[in-house]
Amino acid sequence: HTTGAKSGAPRDAPLMYTPDGQGSAIVAGTSFARERHPAWTANLLAHPDAAITVRGTRMPVCASLIGDDEREAAWTRIEAQWPGYRTYERTSGRKVRLFRLRLVRA
DSSP, rough: EEETTTTOOOOOOOOOEEEESSSSSEEOOGGOOOOOOOHHHHHHHHEEEEEEETTEEEEEEEEEEHHHHHHHHHHHHHHHHSSTTTTHHHHTTSSEEEEEEEEEEO
């Protein structure tokens, strides 16, 4: 659940995620290898405070773009769960945006 980068309106996008082993989730803006980044990634860049719903429970998160120094480790973790998933990045011709979603404790 994000906030629109331009509109400020609430937006929802169903996504696959990978646990990062530290209580956070990793999501990848693959967009099925399309040439353009998916809109939800621009939303997270503009408004990193978001929410996720997992098994019917909505939780607030703060998104951060995964930097170059962590990308290989993130992709390794993603592909351990979703073998071949990085093919979307290789096919798209762009650097897929990877985000870490950290739970926000109230």
